[in-house]
Amino acid sequence: MNYVIIGGDAAGMSAAMQLVRNDAQADITVLEKGEYYSYAQCGLPYWIGGDIEKEEKLVARDAETYRIKHGIDARTEHEVTSINVDEKRVIGKNFEIGYDKLLIASGARPFVPDWDNNHLKGIYTLKTIPDAKKIIQRLKGKRRNITVIGGGSIGLEIAENVCKAGHKVRILERSARLAMNFDKEMTDHIHEKAIEEGIQLDLNHDIIGFEGDEEGNVTSVITNLSTCETDLVIVAVGVRPNTDFLTDTGIHLDKHGAIKVNRYMETNLKDVYAAGDCATQYHRITNKDTYLPLGTHANKQGRIAGLNMCGKPRVFKGIVGTQIYQFFDLTLARTGLSSREIEELGYAYKCVQARLPHVAAYYPTHEPLFIRLQYNEKTEEVLGGQFIGTKGVDKRCDVLATALYHGMTMQDLEELDLGYSPPFNSVWDPLQQTARRRS
Known part of the structure; x- marks a missing residue:
């Protein structure tokens, strides 16, 4: 064959x-x-x-x-x-x-809209090893003013890493908030972290185009609200x-x-x-x-x-939309549907959220964990969840992803037999504690 x-x-x-x-x-x-x-x-x-x-x-x-x-x-x-x-x-x-x-x-390839002068030198996308090589070479030698266009997962990861490498970073985002696949109640924590780390956030900015110098290097980004001086632009809009x-x-x-x-x-x-x-x-x-x-x-x-x-039939059983990524010391994770996605589908739903310690509250290493769950108002079937914190995020997200894969309800979450020991968990896991708050 x-x-x-x-x-x-x-x-x-x-x-x-x-x-x-x-x-x-x-x-x-x-x-x-x-x-x-x-x-x-x-x-x-x-x-x-x-x-x-x-x-x-x-x-x-x-x-x-x-x-x-x-x-x-x-x-x-x-x-x-x-x-x-x-x-x-x-x-x-x-x-x-x-x-x-x-x-x-x-x-897939990075999308770059038809902005004015998007051909200027110093405007990059990031998808391949050669893309990364070009950016690394451009960053060598001096502290740069870097503009990241796009506040999704890739934009945030790029912004974090160039910021940690010592460069001055601005994020331009056309929406009113970063990480639009999270609900607003959760993205406030992301905004706070970005500002705490010295990243400038320019939200509600629609990109018009770019200006450059006589040698064809980008020098500024033109938006509907301002002109932003820059040495380098990284486009991460999907x-x-x-x-x-x-x-x-x-x-x-x-x-x-x-x-x-x-x-x-x-x-x-x-x-x-x-x-x-x-x-x-x-x-x-x-x-x-x-x-x-x-x-x-x-x-x-x-x-x-x-x-x-090759003749060995196997069905692809599908996805539930699980994503996780790092933003400085925060872990951001989500699975299933956000509130906006549920509303677009027209489902009747409810939300419940909590701020809880990621392990036993009396244990000295506990850190705050923010959880938000969406569920079907009538059947209580779990529809999605979002998690932000410095520790314990990945565990809870993966447990919920498994629950979503099997169509479990909020009561099913409560009844899961999850591991307990003070350094690792509470008697009731934070995911279960959040689910209990619906009643």
Whole structure:
């Protein structure tokens, strides 16, 4: 069987390894647009900030390893420009290859709106190792005034790391608050932390464009409210699926441009699969397909795609929207649906929130943990939760994610048998204490 995979990162190589393990006769070709395979995109801000010292730490396996150890024809700098679905051929500049089964795992690219003068030098996005290299090189030698455009997870991670590296940082955000996937009651803590660490927050700022000097370097950002002087700009306002090359194939895309797939990662085209940041994900709470590009989803979807391609049927059981990231000494985590998302769906719901110690209140290491839960008003089925604190956040978020995956109620949360010892927990876990406050 001749398998072709477009994309050599999380989804693509998860699929490739399943083909290696499950089809002894597999002929596997991977076409990667860039020069790197299987690298940790989520680690890039921490490389820029200095927590990760070497580029090599970010690369799980290079192309040569896949070639020699696993017999995969792992090609670099092979950008696919079109697909002939009738003849089952993948086409790029100076190459063309046939397939029996095809996986599209082309990922996503950073989105840069059509702002005035967005071509100026010193305006960057962050998605790849070469992107990070350019930023690291530009930051060398002196303290810079850095503008981060976008207050989502990537924007906050970048802002934290360049701030910790000694640079002056401003965040420009078009909304009234940072981290819009959290409820307002929770984002107040994020704002306080940003200001405490010396980051300037400019909210409700719509970007108009940029100004530069005679050498073409960016010198300021123009918004609807001000002109902000800057030495360097990092744009983090979201991503778009890499699916432009699929024009005229007849493949079905959603409103974001992501490839629509079923639970077996199949597209509407025969023998064509898709996975990762270029594809949709089934959401277990809404029972609908959504677009939430994260590395965890890409790895799972790629694995499922590989198994199905080689005749070992496996269903992708879906996501519940779990995210976690660091912002200085705070951990920010959420899973399920936010209040805004629930309201957009028209569900009748209630919220309950609490500030509680993350372990036994009398134990000397306890730290405050902020919890907010959303649940169905009629059935009490849990719909989502958000957590902010310095300790104990990841544990509670993952417990709630498991509860959401299995459709549990608030009463079910109360009755969970969770570990207790004063250095680790209270007799009633903070998650359970919060759930009890609804009555």
